[in-house]
Amino acid sequence: MELNFTIASRICRPHQPHNMDHDADHAPDPASGPGSWSIAPENGSIGRASAAQARDDVDHTEEELELVPPVPHEAMHEAMHEAMDEDPQHSGSDHPATPMNLSGALEKQARQAEANANANDSSSENATNDPAIEELGEKSGLALFNNPPNLSRIRRVLFECSDAIEISLDEYQTYWPFIDNVWVKQRSNSSKEGHCTTDYYMCRLRRPTHRTSETRPLPEGKRPRKKRVREGGMCNFQIKVVRFEGAYSTVTIARTPGSSDVHSHDLDFIDRVKRNSGLMESARKESCKGYLPSSIYTKFQEYPEMLSEAGGRFLTVTDVRNVSAKWRIQNPEVKLIPHDGYEYQKGHGIVRSQGAAERSNETISAQSRVHPQDSAPALPPDILSFPQFSLDFLQPYLPNHADRRGEFPHVTLSYASSMDSKISLRAGMQTVLSGPEAKLMTHYLRSRHDAILIGVGTVLADNPGLNCRLEGAGGFGGLGRMWQPRPVVIDPTGRWPVHPDCRMLRTAVEGKGKAPWVVVSPGAQINPQTLMMLKGYGGDFLRIVEYNQHWRLHWEGVLRALASEGIKSVMIEGGGTVLSELLNPEYTNFIDSIIVTVAPTYLGSGGVSVSPHSKLDQEGNPNAALNPREVKWTPLGQNVIMCGKIRPHEEERRGE
Numbered sequence: 001m002e003l004n005f006t007i008a009s010r011i012c013r014p015h016q017p018h019n020m021d022h023d024a025d026h027a028p029d030p031a032s033g034p035g036s037w038s039i040a041p042e043n044g045s046i047g048r049a050s051a052a053q054a055r056d057d058v059d060h061t062e063e064e065l066e067l068v069p070p071v072p073h074e075a076m077h078e079a080m081h082e083a084m085d086e087d088p089q090h091s092g093s094d095h096p097a098t099p100m101n102l103s104g105a106l107e108k109q110a111r112q113a114e115a116n117a118n119a120n121d122s123s124s125e126n127a128t129n130d131p132a133i134e135e136l137g138e139k140s141g142l143a144l145f146n147n148p149p150n151l152s153r154i155r156r157v158l159f160e161c162s163d164a165i166e167i168s169l170d171e172y173q174t175y176w177p178f179i180d181n182v183w184v185k186q187r188s189n190s191s192k193e194g195h196c197t198t199d200y201y202m203c204r205l206r207r208p209t210h211r212t213s214e215t216r217p218l219p220e221g222k223r224p225r226k227k228r229v230r231e232g233g234m235c236n237f238q239i240k241v242v243r244f245e246g247a248y249s250t251v252t253i254a255r256t257p258g259s260s261d262v263h264s265h266d267l268d269f270i271d272r273v274k275r276n277s278g279l280m281e282s283a284r285k286e287s288c289k290g291y292l293p294s295s296i297y298t299k300f301q302e303y304p305e306m307l308s309e310a311g312g313r314f315l316t317v318t319d320v321r322n323v324s325a326k327w328r329i330q331n332p333e334v335k336l337i338p339h340d341g342y343e344y345q346k347g348h349g350i351v352r353s354q355g356a357a358e359r360s361n362e363t364i365s366a367q368s369r370v371h372p373q374d375s376a377p378a379l380p381p382d383i384l385s386f387p388q389f390s391l392d393f394l395q396p397y398l399p400n401h402a403d404r405r406g407e408f409p410h411v412t413l414s415y416a417s418s419m420d421s422k423i424s425l426r427a428g429m430q431t432v433l434s435g436p437e438a439k440l441m442t443h444y445l446r447s448r449h450d451a452i453l454i455g456v457g458t459v460l461a462d463n464p465g466l467n468c469r470l471e472g473a474g475g476f477g478g479l480g481r482m483w484q485p486r487p488v489v490i491d492p493t494g495r496w497p498v499h500p501d502c503r504m505l506r507t508a509v510e511g512k513g514k515a516p517w518v519v520v521s522p523g524a525q526i527n528p529q530t531l532m533m534l535k536g537y538g539g540d541f542l543r544i545v546e547y548n549q550h551w552r553l554h555w556e557g558v559l560r561a562l563a564s565e566g567i568k569s570v571m572i573e574g575g576g577t578v579l580s581e582l583l584n585p586e587y588t589n590f591i592d593s594i595i596v597t598v599a600p601t602y603l604g605s606g607g608v609s610v611s612p613h614s615k616l617d618q619e620g621n622p623n624a625a626l627n628p629r630e631v632k633w634t635p636l637g638q639n640v641i642m643c644g645k646i647r648p649h650e651e652e653r654r655g656e
């Protein structure tokens with residue numbers, strides 16, 4: 001039986017058309033249909049992002065409150081205290097009657113920090129308490145964003161809410177946008193005159209998130225089914241924010257009596273899941289000046305401490321692109337430009353332009369006064385130098401994004417093989433077959449594809465990084481992870497124990513690659529913690545429901561799902577099972593090119609082979625299983641590279 005439908009859904013992807021999630025390294029929900037997401041290189045075009053998704057990401061759905069005429073001070077406090085005492089579930093409050101002001105809260109925090117001085121907390125949150133960093137933040141007129149004073153500490157106060165605090169409306173308006181990613185508004189009450197508004201918020205992790213599971217149009221009148229994608233109840237922290245607007249406008253923030261005393265997670269955890277609107281507003285403003293998202297992202301990264309203070313440690317170029325989308329849709333004619341001192345190099349992202357070093361010396365030395373180590377960031381030890389030999393022979397076999405059929409990505413099979421068509425000595429054993437030159441070529445190929453796909457057998461055997469480690473590529477002296485390919489792992493039953501120690505996640509944390517997407521089948525049992533963890537790293541699970549007659553995932557469905565996620569080209573590296581299957585006749589229409597590194601060795605019959613099913617001709621005699629066309633052989637060091645094309649010409653396919 002062949003099931004002929006595909007549902008590709010990201011697990012845990014909230015479907016909120018009015019509310020674009022800046023999930024780490026993520027884009028809007030594919031289930032929102034065509035036009036939902038752009039991962040496309042940013043050559044000035046905006047891919048398929050829709051205007052609705054370009055909206056800034058705040059959960060404030062309520063209309064703006066109007067400012068009201070001044071009211072007497074006593075009336076204000078009366079109303080404020082009424083509002084503070086009022087609670088739907090509990091009467092009274094477990095907080096002091098007199099809330100602290102901001103400096104009181106900061107002093108208290110400082111005293112606690114001193115008391116805890118021996119508890120060696122190495123989190124970056126603490127690192128940003130360094131006065132030198134505060135100084136940098138305050139002084140710096142060079143950064144694209146301008147943090148309000150003491151931002152890191154005030155974010156923490158507003159996250160912890162350990163005491164009720166009373167702040168001015170100005171302070172609230174300045175700082176709240178930097179912490180609004182933590183909170184989801186539950187409801188709002190206003191006093192009759194409108195002077196006083198009470199907003200109830202819960203921690204984002206308390207709310208389950210849903211998305212629709214359908215990716216195709218539904219019959220008329222049928223409402224899409226909502227699927228729960230994040231279990232709620234992970235944190236039971238709740239607050240109320242009482243705003244009193246008048247002559248003496250104040251805002252009081254306090255836990256509600258039903259709330260837990262502390263969050264069940266730290267602030268970093270939320271910052272990873274969602275960006276705050278204060279930070280994104282700076283990115284949006286910069287994008288309205290016509291700068292490339294990757295250039296904005298790069299400039300942000302020049303001030304890592306300030307970025308971290310503002311809750312932007314996990315900011316991705318996709319976040320910047322998403323927040324820029326609205327302006328870019330409205331201004332399609334504007335050719336986006338990099339910032340002064342940078343240039344856009346196709347395939348390498350934004351890099352510092354020649355001669356910019358001198359121009360930006362002043363900037364660097366200004367920073368190095370505070371943090372000398374930042375002025376010359378050390379390159380990662382695993383960096384590979386860019387190939388000095390010609391790789392022109394690869395060109396005809398590489399993706400050409402300009403002439404893509406939208407429904408499927410360009411597919412390149414690329415692997416290293418012995419003379420006897422083995423790719424490893426035995427299943428589960430990593431075997432080096434590429435010499436140094438071929439290795440550089442492989443990394444170059446990775447840089448030319450949006451995604452690198454492997455089977456779970458390879459992940460379990462090799463624990464690969466699956467990133468591009470060429471100098472200049474994202475994370476390797478180049479700028480931004482956006483130029484890194486997306487690792488994709490085919491793991492229908494969820495065999496891979498995804499863990500923060502695995503190389504793909506470590507690579508992602510180090511900013512040297514993207515976190516993987518794991519393709520699973522609907523029956524796979526995915527532990528909710530694993531789900532959250534992978535999402536926190538910027539990865540995701542994709543469920544595919546399309547099988548062939550042997551109940552194996554149908555590659556057409558996998559490839560279509562990747563295309564719908566914005567992947568325009570995918571390099572499939574292995575292993576033996578995946579490659580052999582894809583070389584079978586049923587898939588030749590989907591495979592564009594094959595690039596095989598042949599090594600001068602025989603691995604023997606115990607090795608993992610790449611070999612499609614045998615084929616018989618019309619008389620029943622054995623025939624070659626597959627003959628690539630437009631074949632070219634090129635020696636490279638001790639290897640020979642075989643390039644060929646697989647997908648028949650259009651005319652051939654039409655039988656002309």
Ligand SMILES: NC(=O)C1=CN([C@@H]2O[C@H](COP(=O)(O)OP(=O)(O)OC[C@H]3O[C@@H](n4cnc5c(N)ncnc54)[C@H](O)[C@@H]3O)[C@@H](O)[C@H]2O)C=CC1
Pocket residue numbers: 414415416417423424426427428429430431433454455456457458459461462490491492493551552553554555573574575576577578579581608
């Ligand atoms: N020399 C080279 O270039 C490379 C060598 N390798 C080697 O290959 C070996 C691994 O190969 P294999 O064991 O064959 O594993 P594999 O990496 O091909 O993964 C096979 C697994 O993927 C899943 N899978 C693949 N296609 C599927 C489909 N259509 N439907 C459902 N599930 C599907 C299944 O769970 C299957 O067991 C390792 O030793 C690795 O070192 C891997 C990649 C490249």
Ligand SMILES: Nc1nc(O)c(N)c(N[C@@H]2O[C@H](COP(=O)(O)O)[C@@H](O)[C@H]2O)n1
Pocket residue numbers: 414415416430431432433434439442454458459462463464465466467573574597
């Ligand atoms: N091109 C090539 N040559 C070889 O000799 C190989 N063993 C492989 N293996 C593939 O590369 C992955 C390792 O990637 P990282 O270096 O860890 O990023 C491995 O998993 C195979 O897909 N490839």
